[in-house]
Amino acid sequence: MNPSFKQHMNAWPLERLEALYTGITERDVAAALAKEQRDLRDLAALLSPAARPFMEAMAREAQRLTRWHFGRTIALYAPLYISNLCAADCVYCGFSARNPTRDKRLTLSEPDLRRECAALAKHGFESVLLLTGEAPKVVTPGHIAYAVRVAREYFSSVSVEVYAMEELEYRGLVREGLEGMTLYMETYHRGRYKQVHLEGQKADYEYRLTAMERAGRAGVRKLTIGALLGLFDWRYDVLWAALHARWLQREHWQSAIGISFPRLRHTPERYAVQHFVTDADFVQIILAMRLYLPEVSFNLSTRETDAFRDRLIPLGITHMSAGSSTQPGGYATHLRGQPTEATKGREVLEQFEIEDCRPVEEVIAAIRRSGYDPVWKDYDRAFDRG
């Protein structure tokens, strides 16, 4: 039997990654760039400070590989928050249970969920990501499964970004039409993970680390992982995320694998970002990861500014969110210019501040200006190529 990802991670402690980075020179970077198939040492070379003079060459190769595997297209999706209730305490998050905002918490009723879905579908979206905090007693797995069923009436592709679940619970979501699941490990470093996840099921490192395996066994067709950039030294978290992606590709080959690159920018007052990732770091991460994982889809959210997102389009991105809201009830409110039943007279808590606030049409125009076609339907292009 193949080792679990937990066993695989245990074989790659921090010291082993440190050793990978030791002694890397520009010659190692040039050698990594010239290869067809790259190993983890090559990825470390491409992520190292020695790779900075090679960014242009890396960008050309990243663009070539992305076009080969995905064409000149960017798939659009929208996040839809079904609830902002959360019993967990993650120190970097606006939804944390420690945030004293009881009156700003809400869970969408079915009519409000339908209103939100209809508003997004009207804009042309065919792919939606349903999100919620960690409140499994109120927003139960059954509740989420029902939300998937409702959303499937409006969208051809429904994914979730919710708390970690049991395999049986994931099977329940798949039965209702779930296609994809996004779950970030946030940081793969055990010690750091414990410092920033103080309460709730999410404080259980191993349960979260193994969630993707349970989802893969349950038949979830798209598995999207990521590290929250800024929680720990990115040169290590990115290597661990790459190991995770390769492990999932091997063990859950029936599912397509994706990576997101959420970057911590604005945080609640009590938490200051200690490992800030600069724009140049961010670009290097995207390029190096594309060279290491050519057939994995890369998602980019509206956490990044419009100008920066536009610059990243030709460098390896395959999926972008657009016109996003990070609060429940956000779309029908914004699109209609008046509150929904759920949000009337209330200020509703947002998970994080959006940086790219452009309407969907402007994002589409920017994608076209870059020479790419925006696509609404998120069929699995990498798999279609066989």
Ligand code: SF4
């Ligand atoms: S990151 Fe998720 S689990 Fe943690 S506080 Fe925010 S919503 Fe809750």
